[in-house]
Amino acid sequence: MTTEKTGPTTGLRVLQPDDWDKWYANLIRAFGGGEEADEERELWNSLTEHDRSLGFWDGGECVGTAGAFSFRLTVPGGDSVPAAGITGVSVAATHRRRGVLRTMMRRQLDDVRSWGEPLAVLTASEPAIYGRFGYEAATFQVNAEIDTSRTSLSVPPGTDDVRVRYAAPADVLDACEAVYARLVPGRPGMLARQPGWERLGTLDPAGSRGGASPLQCVVAERDGETVGYARFRVKGEYGPAGHEGSVILSTLDALDPAADAALWRFLFGIDLTSTLVARGRPVDEAWQYMVSDIRRCRPEIRDSLYVRLVDVGAALQARTYRAPVDVVFEVEDAFCPWNAGRWRLSGDAKGASCERTEEPADLALSVRELGAAYLGGVSLTALAAAGRVTELRRGALAEASLAFGSDPAPWLPHGF
Numbered sequence: 001m002t003t004e005k006t007g008p009t010t011g012l013r014v015l016q017p018d019d020w021d022k023w024y025a026n027l028i029r030a031f032g033g034g035e036e037a038d039e040e041r042e043l044w045n046s047l048t049e050h051d052r053s054l055g056f057w058d059g060g061e062c063v064g065t066a067g068a069f070s071f072r073l074t075v076p077g078g079d080s081v082p083a084a085g086i087t088g089v090s091v092a093a094t095h096r097r098r099g100v101l102r103t104m105m106r107r108q109l110d111d112v113r114s115w116g117e118p119l120a121v122l123t124a125s126e127p128a129i130y131g132r133f134g135y136e137a138a139t140f141q142v143n144a145e146i147d148t149s150r151t152s153l154s155v156p157p158g159t160d161d162v163r164v165r166y167a168a169p170a171d172v173l174d175a176c177e178a179v180y181a182r183l184v185p186g187r188p189g190m191l192a193r194q195p196g197w198e199r200l201g202t203l204d205p206a207g208s209r210g211g212a213s214p215l216q217c218v219v220a221e222r223d224g225e226t227v228g229y230a231r232f233r234v235k236g237e238y239g240p241a242g243h244e245g246s247v248i249l250s251t252l253d254a255l256d257p258a259a260d261a262a263l264w265r266f267l268f269g270i271d272l273t274s275t276l277v278a279r280g281r282p283v284d285e286a287w288q289y290m291v292s293d294i295r296r297c298r299p300e301i302r303d304s305l306y307v308r309l310v311d312v313g314a315a316l317q318a319r320t321y322r323a324p325v326d327v328v329f330e331v332e333d334a335f336c337p338w339n340a341g342r343w344r345l346s347g348d349a350k351g352a353s354c355e356r357t358e359e360p361a362d363l364a365l366s367v368r369e370l371g372a373a374y375l376g377g378v379s380l381t382a383l384a385a386a387g388r389v390t391e392l393r394r395g396a397l398a399e400a401s402l403a404f405g406s407d408p409a410p411w412l413p414h415g416f
Contacts, residue, residue, distance in 0.1 A: 012103055015053035015067075020045060022062040023055045030065075030090030031125070037205030047196055052115075053088070054107060056100050063092040066104040068112065069416055072192040073119060076376045076406045077320030077349070078185040080192050084112040084310075085416050086122035105133045109310060109336055118314035119374075122306050123415050130306055134335050136372040138307040139189045139410040142281045142288070147296040148247075149274040153265055154290050158258035162220050162227065164266045169202045169217040175226040176201070176219070179253050180413075187282070188375040189305055189410035200414060201231060201251050211235055212248055218266060220259040228254030230263045234273060245273035251414075252281075260286055280304070282411040283377075305412040307371040312339040315374065316354040317347075322376070324348040325403035327396050330361035331370065339367055347403070362396035365389045376406020 015023055024044070028036065049069060056064030069085035086108065091100045112120050124130050127137065177198045184190045191197075204215040212233035220228035231250040238244065247270050254260035264287045267276055281287075283301065291297055309315040312331055326346045333339035344357040363380070369388050372378040380401040383389045391397040 010058055012054055012056050012064075012107060015048075015050045015055050017050060019055055019062065020048065020050070022060075023053070023065050026055075026062040026092055027065045027088050027090045030092065035207065037207055040203060040205055040208075043196075043199055043203060048088075052084075052111070054104055056091075056095075056104060058095065061092075063095040064100040064104055065090045066108055068108060068120070070117075070194070071121070071416075073121060074184055074186075074188050074190045074192070075319035075374070076188050076322070076404075079318065079320075080184070081119060081315070081318045082115075082117040083119040083121050084108075084115070084117050085191075086120050087416050089122070101129070105335075109133070109308075112310050113336075113338070118309065118311040118318060120308040120310050122308075123304065123412070124306050127303060127306070130308075131368060132335070133308070134333060134367045134371065135306040135308040136368040137303040137305070137378070138372050138375045139303075139305040139377050139412050140283050140301050141279075141304045141411065142283050142285065143279045143300045143302060144277075144281070144297045146268075146276040146278065146291070146298075147274065148268045148276050150293065151268075151296045152292040153261070153268055153287070154292070155261040155265055156257045156290075158256075159261045159265065162222050162259050162262035164218050164220050164262055167217050167219050169204075169215055169231060172217060172219050172226070172229065173198060173202060176217075176229045176253070179226060179228060179255060182255060183253055187408050187411055188377075188406050189412050191413065191416075209233060210248075212246075215250065218263070220254060220262050222259065227256060228252070228259035228263050230267060232267065234270060236272065243272040244275070245270075246275040246277055247273050249276065249278045252278075253413075257286060261290065264290070280412075280414075282409055284409040305375075305410075307374050309339065309367050309370050309374065310336065312343055312367065312370065313354045313356070316343070316345050316370070317352050319374070320349050320351060321347040321403035322349065322405050322407075323399075323403045325399055327362045327400045328357055328359050329370070330364040330392070331367060332365070333367040336367070345400075360392070362391075362393040363389055363400060364392060373401075373404045375410035376404055377410040380404060 053067035067088040071085040072080035073083040212235035230252040233248045235246045345354045
């Protein structure tokens with residue numbers, strides 16, 4: 001990679017091992033300057049891919065950061081596609097509106113293209129920032145605060161055959177990771193975890209507990225096999241009516257409906273608690289249809305993973321389609337102009353091809369709309385209703401919107 005400089009030690013450069021402390025300090029300051037435990041710092045240092053990370057320097061001071069993890073992301077059809085997990089993007093408050101962010105974004109997407117990765121993905125602290133670089137929300141999540149004192153569960157057959165037992169999180173880490181790995185191909189948006197990432201789920205610094213207990217874990221077992229697990233904390237509180245504690249769910253994964261229900265039933269029934277806090281859950285998760293009163297769960301939808309097609313042809317060809325589709329897109333992409341122009345997508349549930357074409361366009365849209373629809377969680381029809389997709393051939397919109405959809409809903413299981 002080349003190094004861009006405006007002076008002897010000023011400008012954009014690839015992160016070097018000796019730069020990491022200053023790079024990370026700038027990043028933490030930009031996100032509020034909270035104090036991090038040694039274990040958090042060590043984990044992120046070990047996960048950072050230095051040769052895929054950038055720092056912008058003003059003399060000896062780091063004033064901008066951006067990184068890219070090398071992920072594999074599940075797409076509709078169950079295949080996993082190389083994706084750059086954009087992370088650690090920050091600009092020091094002293095250097096805003098000087099083009100630092102744009103310079104880093106330009107270099108980063110050029111690098112991702114050179115690495116042959118058709119997708120870039122991120123979670124956005126400020127969504128409006130990333131739209132101008134071609135990113136758009138493609139997955140959503142449910143947050144809920146469930147009143148377990150006034151809400152019951154109706155569980156599916158077989159739930160009573162599942163045993164739930166406590167276990168130290170570290171002792172069952174391998175078994176839990178095996179459950180997670182089996183789930184990855186089944187839902188778009190999930191990340192195949194590389195070595196080291198399993199530690200993220202058991203990270204438990206005391207300063208991040210918010211007054212709750214250390215991380216606890218239960219595993220669900222059937223016939224001696226681990227079929228699910230849940231990690232959580234309990235926060236004890238006492239009010240005028242007695243105990244009003246909360247269960248704060250961190251992670252829950254299960255291989256089948258009965259195991260899933262057994263874990264949720266356990267969380268609902270923890271003694272001395274009356275609230276279950278669940279954040280970042282799939283929008284189509286089954287518990288929402290097992291509860292007796294969804295209003296007392298106070299569900300809230302939030303945006304989650306943002307997708308950017310770095311190579312339109314390769315990205316659209318990498319997934320399959322729920323129904324046959326043969327459509328020509330007229331794509332606008334000002335920031336990555338190599339994507340602009342007409343692309344013919346032909347595909348079905350078995351595979352797809354996407355090539356340049358001179359044929360008349362059927363749909364006109366920008367790369368942002370393709371990113372939103374890519375994982376199947378946002379319909380092209382809805383985007384058209386918002387004026388963001390233009391139908392140029394009658395019937396093309398319905399055809400493409402149906403084909404792009406996904407069941408189950410896409411979901412990002414954890415941040416990065």
